[in-house]
Amino acid sequence: MARDGAATEGPITAEMRAAAEALGWDDGLLDRALDYGYSPRTLVSALGTKLAPSQAKSFLDREPLKPDLSWMDAPTEWGVRAEQADPEMGLTVGDILVGSYGEIPELWTDRTEIARGSNPQEGQEDMGYTIFEKAVVWADSVSDLYERAIRDRWAPATDLGWRSLEALPDDIEHAICQVMTEHSERAYAEATVLGRWLPEVSYGYLEMKLFMGSVIYDLARHAEAFRKRALSNGGGLGLQAPTDLIRGASEARTYPELMAYLFVQDSAFLTFFRHAGDIAQNQLERDLYALVASDRERLMEYHVDRFDAFLKAMPDRRLEQQRYLAKAEVRLAREWDDPAVREPLLLLLGGSRDNAAEGEAALHALRRRQVEEYLGHLDSVGFIRSRLHSGLAAYLEDPEEASA
Amino acid sequence: MSAAPTTPELDLSWLDLYDDPTSAEPTKKGLTLDAIDIGDYASAEDLPRDMTPRLRGAASRENAHRMGLTYQTKHDVWADQCRSLYEEAIQRQWSSARDIPWDTLTELPDEKERAICQVATMLTEVEFIAGDVPGQWLPHISGDEFEVGLFLMTQIMDEARHTDVFRKRALANGGGLLQQGAGLGLRNLIEAQDFTEMSVLMHVQAEGFVQSMFRMGELIGPTQADKRIFRMAAQDESRHLAFGVMHLKHILSETPERREEIHHYLDKAEERSAGGGSGDVTFPPVFESLCILLGGGKDRFDEGVAKFLLLRRRQVKEYLHRLEVAGLGDRSERLGPALAQYAN
Numbered sequence: 001m002a003r004d005g006a007a008t009e010g011p012i013t014a015e016m017r018a019a020a021e022a023l024g025w026d027d028g029l030l031d032r033a034l035d036y037g038y039s040p041r042t043l044v045s046a047l048g049t050k051l052a053p054s055q056a057k058s059f060l061d062r063e064p065l066k067p068d069l070s071w072m073d074a075p076t077e078w079g080v081r082a083e084q085a086d087p088e089m090g091l092t093v094g095d096i097l098v099g100s101y102g103e104i105p106e107l108w109t110d111r112t113e114i115a116r117g118s119n120p121q122e123g124q125e126d127m128g129y130t131i132f133e134k135a136v137v138w139a140d141s142v143s144d145l146y147e148r149a150i151r152d153r154w155a156p157a158t159d160l161g162w163r164s165l166e167a168l169p170d171d172i173e174h175a176i177c178q179v180m181t182e183h184s185e186r187a188y189a190e191a192t193v194l195g196r197w198l199p200e201v202s203y204g205y206l207e208m209k210l211f212m213g214s215v216i217y218d219l220a221r222h223a224e225a226f227r228k229r230a231l232s233n234g235g236g237l238g239l240q241a242p243t244d245l246i247r248g249a250s251e252a253r254t255y256p257e258l259m260a261y262l263f264v265q266d267s268a269f270l271t272f273f274r275h276a277g278d279i280a281q282n283q284l285e286r287d288l289y290a291l292v293a294s295d296r297e298r299l300m301e302y303h304v305d306r307f308d309a310f311l312k313a314m315p316d317r318r319l320e321q322q323r324y325l326a327k328a329e330v331r332l333a334r335e336w337d338d339p340a341v342r343e344p345l346l347l348l349l350g351g352s353r354d355n356a357a358e359g360e361a362a363l364h365a366l367r368r369r370q371v372e373e374y375l376g377h378l379d380s381v382g383f384i385r386s387r388l389h390s391g392l393a394a395y396l397e398d399p400e401e402a403s404a
Numbered sequence: 405m406s407a408a409p410t411t412p413e414l415d416l417s418w419l420d421l422y423d424d425p426t427s428a429e430p431t432k433k434g435l436t437l438d439a440i441d442i443g444d445y446a447s448a449e450d451l452p453r454d455m456t457p458r459l460r461g462a463a464s465r466e467n468a469h470r471m472g473l474t475y476q477t478k479h480d481v482w483a484d485q486c487r488s489l490y491e492e493a494i495q496r497q498w499s500s501a502r503d504i505p506w507d508t509l510t511e512l513p514d515e516k517e518r519a520i521c522q523v524a525t526m527l528t529e530v531e532f533i534a535g536d537v538p539g540q541w542l543p544h545i546s547g548d549e550f551e552v553g554l555f556l557m558t559q560i561m562d563e564a565r566h567t568d569v570f571r572k573r574a575l576a577n578g579g580g581l582l583q584q585g586a587g588l589g590l591r592n593l594i595e596a597q598d599f600t601e602m603s604v605l606m607h608v609q610a611e612g613f614v615q616s617m618f619r620m621g622e623l624i625g626p627t628q629a630d631k632r633i634f635r636m637a638a639q640d641e642s643r644h645l646a647f648g649v650m651h652l653k654h655i656l657s658e659t660p661e662r663r664e665e666i667h668h669y670l671d672k673a674e675e676r677s678a679g680g681g682s683g684d685v686t687f688p689p690v691f692e693s694l695c696i697l698l699g700g701g702k703d704r705f706d707e708g709v710a711k712f713l714l715l716r717r718r719q720v721k722e723y724l725h726r727l728e729v730a731g732l733g734d735r736s737e738r739l740g741p742a743l744a745q746y747a748n
Contacts, residue, residue: 195542
């Protein structure tokens with residue numbers, strides 16, 4: 001066997017010896033490594049990594065590591081080959097719900113970080129999750145909603161025609177800015193409330209968390225886009241949004257309470273954005289509202305599907321939900337009466353402050369739609385609202401009849 | 405019968421708030437957050453602050469609720485360039501369903517398929533917590549620094565995609581999930597009690613280690629799809645890492661007295677796990693699977709070990725470099741022993 005410093009060429013070349021010397025490796029280390037059974041290729045790799053002398057010694061001056069490889073036989077389902085159901089959508093989260101990996105447990109019992117379907121490692125720490133019941137968080141649509149959210153993403157900076165904005169009468173511009181201020185804050189605040197709940201949900205319900213991540217991302221862009229509109233056409237930000245509604249969401253003690261509460265708010269906002277073309281003053285705003293509404297449709301679909309599954313799985317908690325809905329309704333009704341919420345809409349729907357009466361009728365119609373669609377969402381899951389808050393019920397009356 | 409909606413007199417006081425007409429101009433990159441950081445709406449240290457949900461620049465309501473404790477100084481959460489990092493995140497979103505060439509997956513030798521599935525099992529777990537941590541901190545960020553909150557919201561989306569893409573990889577090519585990771589260091593991230601502690605441990609240390617590994621994806625990934633996954637994920641991690649480095653730089657510049665405290669967080673994290681919060685790559689199932697992938701097979705395991713050592717050296721060197729850029733260059737003098745062996 002050639003030794004370091006020897007002139008003869010063998011498995012260890014002169015270049016290799018020079019490199020080892022330059023790195024300060026022990027004299028003879030390469031030869032000893034070869035004797036231990038390391039291949040010349042491994043020695044070249046080791047030299048290429050420029051290991052420090054101590055590292056090189058601890059790696060090469062011993063028998064090669066024998067891998068244990070017992071992890072290769074982990075008792076998990078093997079041989080899975082997920083197929084794309086729809087080539088247009090690609091390989092979706094729904095596509096990988098196959099075999100045992102597609103079984104969403106009614107009760108998830110592992111308190112660690114473990115990925116659903118992998119083999120548990122003993123002795124792992126409790127990660128502090130608090131949600132272990134499928135019925136609490138799950139909707140069968142979450143995988144699809146998540147992939148749709150990614151497919152339909154848009155960018156406020158570049159997908160809206162910012163250069164198309166033209167000056168508007170001051171009152172109108174300021175009314176728009178007030179609406180934008182309100183909804184920028186509402187979107188941002190809802191994202192922060194939802195974010196706080198992420199660490200509560202374990203990997204057992206991964207797909208729901210993926211979807212919730214996309215909701216938070218949507219809300220971020222909504223907060224951003226509304227703020228940009230407020231600051232781009234000679235206006236500015238107005239009065240901060242009322243805080244009753246969002247405060248109620250942040251007070252929720254459980255995820256079902258939060259979701260029931262947000263059901264009211266998110267339904268009302270979805271209807272608002274669906275019909276906000278009526279207050280839009282230009283194409284940019286029409287586009288903005290339509291894009292936001294499209295995102296909020298997904299969120300509402302989750303609410304409806306989750307609520308449906310929850311009520312079926314936990315019928316004894318049906319009555320309790322009435323309380324959370326009532327709490328949200330009273331706050332929503334109060335905020336609808338807030339001058340900085342109501343009056344900008346009167347101006348935009350009426351066209352000017354002198355035409356507030358026409359605006360009043362249009363706003364009444366909008367609020368009515370919001371209440372009707374909210375009740376429709378509840379109705380779609382067979383939930384009868386026992387006593388709709390009077391502040392919302394009032395909008396179901398004909399305004400002329402009501403004032404008579 | 406319910407009461408009819410009232411029609412009170414118009415108040416219109418909200419119309420009188422606009423004494424600084426603002427018209428942000430779109431840039432080549434569209435109307436960006438930087439473009440609207442103007443006039444009275446610009447970010448600043450000395451702003452009238454509150455703990456309500458009010459976003460910077462909006463007029464305060466006298467009756468607004470507080471929403472819990474939020475940081476009341478900008479530097480506690482700020483990172484220069486967080487606005488441009490946010491815009492980049494929006495522009496560079498990708499789809500794990502459609503942007504990965506899943507059709508390039510080919511049948512691999514069993515040992516390689518198992519190895520990449522083991523790595524994917526560890527990574528889907530690690531990325532899972534990386535989405536929880538920013539969510540936990542959102543309520544503590546003041547609306548005066550809402551851009552930081554927006555950036556964290558994009559991170560939540562990024563981490564969701566990473567969690568999903570590694571799970572997809574494990575289930576797409578005749579394999580499956582394998583052994584749960586070691587978990588070491590992951591709790592560090594969720595245990596943080598301060599924004600800077602969280603950011604240093606998650607953005608700089610954990611995501612830094614992950615980033616160094618992803619950048620070796622050309623060597624680790626056995627197929628084009630795998631290489632692409634690592635490339636795309638690395639691109640996202642770069643933003644998170646940049647945020648962390650910029651935040652650390654900012655906090656050290658504004659509050660140099662916190663230097664020793666920050667070292668202390670790193671001392672603790674480096675003691676606890678060789679991989680920080682990035683998932684412990686020295687955990688045998690992960691170490692062995694990486695060596696098989698890096699070496700090119702079980703029978704070239706030694707060669708894989710040599711390349712693994714290169715990976716560790718890169719992780720540690722890049723970690724120290726990032727800390728140096730942030731102003732914590734003296735970290736190299738007190739690095740924990742599990743990492744110090746790779747620092748030379």
